[in-house]
Amino acid sequence: MSYEKKYQFWLNQKDLDPTLLKELIELNEEQIQEVFHSDLSFGTGGLRGLMGAGTNRVNVYTIRKASKGFAKYLNQQKLKGGVAISYDNRHYSKAFAKEAAMVLASEGIPSYVFHEMRPTPMLSFAVRHFNCIGGIMITASHNPKEYNGYKVYDPTGAQVNLETAEKIIHEINLIENPFEIDVVDNALIHTIDASFDHIYLKEVEKIALTPKEPKVKIVYSPLHGTGGTVIPNLLKKHGYDVHPFLPQMMPDPNFSQTKSSNPEEEAAYIETIKYAKEIQADLIMITDPDADRLGIAVYHEGDYVLLNGNQTAALELYYILSERRKKNNLPSNGIVYKTIVTTDLIDEIAQSFGVKTVSTLTGFKFIGEKAEQNKNTSTYLFGCEESYGSLISDVVRDKDAVQACFLLAEIANYTKHIQMTLVDYLDHIYQAYGYYYEYTKSITLPGLSGLERIHKLMEHFRKNPPMVYGKELVSYDDFEKGIKIKDGSVSKLDLPTSNVLKYHYQDHTWVVFRPSGTEPKIKIYFQTVGQTINDAKIFVDGLLSQLMKEINAL
16 A cells, blocks of 8 residues: 555544544645655564654554554464563553553453553563563653654563564554554453562562672662662662652653753763762762663762763673672573674673673664573573663563662672772773773664665675774674675674674774664764773774765765
C-alpha cells in the first residue's frame, strides 16, 4: 500500500484518536510521506521512534500492532506463562503499557504490569523472577522527550535476539488493520506492587565486594525518570551520604529541569554540578530515564570531571577483578563481555587477571544472549558497552544502572579511604595498561534523505578505508559481509551480520562506522592509545577533523 493510501486509510477511521486525527489533518505532503512511508522496525533497542500519527510513529495503534504480533509469536511457540511489563516517565508510557497488557489478554496471555514506573533492569529481573515467557518495556531510553519505544524481552530476561525479532516482525507484518485489534481488560492482567522492589534490591546488594565505612558524599539525579524510585533509598540504606537533586527527582515527561535526558551529554550535568559545588559532593551520579545507563562526574583538583562509559566500565572491571583476586574468588572459567565498539582496555584488564573476554555486536541484547549461551560452562563476571551501560550480576540480563550506582558508590568510597579520587584511580589503571582514549561522533540525518545519505556514507567507506596519519591499516572487518580482511586474506567473522565497518590500525587504533539501530544517525567510533590521555585526544581530534572534511565533501 502506498503512503498516500495508508494516509487516507487512517483518515477514514471513524474511531481514530482525536489528537491523532487533528495531527493527520495538519500534515503537509512531505510530512505525510515521512510518517507513512514505512512501518517502525526493530533495531538494536527494539521499536523506537517519534510519537505521533502514522505507521512510522509510536502511537496507541503501533503499540497494539507490536503487541499483537508478539502475542501471536508467543502462542505459536506454545510457551506457557505470562509477560512482565514496565514503563518509564514518558508521555503515554503508562497508557501504552496497559494497551500492551490488554492486547495480550485478548490472546489469552497473562501479564504482570508494574503499578508505577520502574527501571528497565527491574523489568528484566521480573521476567526471570515470575518465570515469564517474555517482557515488554515501554521506553525510549535516553532519547529526547518527543520519542517513545517498545523493547521486547525473551524468557531469559534479555532483549530478543535477531532471529526471534525477525519472527515477531513477521507476525506484526501479517496484521493488515491495526484498528481491528481486540483489547481486553480482565483478570489476566496482574499488578506488580512496590513490595517487588525489595526482592530486586536484595539481589543488587549481593554485588557488594569490600564495603567500608561510608565517607563519600554523592549527588544523584534520575533525570526525571525511573531511577529515582529505587536508587536513593538503596544508597541511603547502606549509609551513603546521598543527596538527590530534587528538581530532577520529579517524574516529568517534558524533562523540564534538565537540558538533556542523556547522561552521555554534558548538558545533562549542568544543574547537578551547580548543586554539587554548593554541598561539596565527591561524586555526581546521573541515570537515564529508564535507569539502564549511568553517567558520573568526579570532584577532582577543584572541579568536576565527567567520565565516559568506557572509563566507568574500566573502573568497575578493575575493581571487581582486583577485589575478587584478593579474596581468592576469581573463577578459572570467568568471562567478561563487551561490544565491538567498547574500549580494548577492557580486554587488557581482563587478560592481566587471566580472564577471557567475549566481544559482541553493539547492543546489550547480544551480551545477554551470549551470557545465556555460556551459563553452563562459564562464570559471568561483567558486561559493558561504551554507551554508559554495564551489568555486574547477571540476575538481570540487560544493562543495569541500579547495580552500577551501587558498585560505583563502593568504589568511590574505597578511593576516598585511600585519599584518591576516581580520576586518580583511573590514572592508576592507565599507567598499568596504557592511556586509552575513545570518542564517538554522532551525525544526525533525519528523514528519507537522511537514510539515503547514511547509506551513501557507508558505501563510500566500505570502498575507501580512512587514511590514518602515521598508522598502517592492519585489518578491517565488514560485519555486513561477515568477513575480516588481513594481509590480503579473508576469514569469516563469528558474529551475526550487521551494517558495521571496523578498521584496525597500528597501536590499538581503530575506527568504526555504524548506523544507529534506533535513531536517524550514523555513529563513528574512535580509539587510540597515547603516551598521555591528552596526546591520544589530540590524535583523535585530528583524525576526526580529517574524516569530517571527507564526509562533508561527499
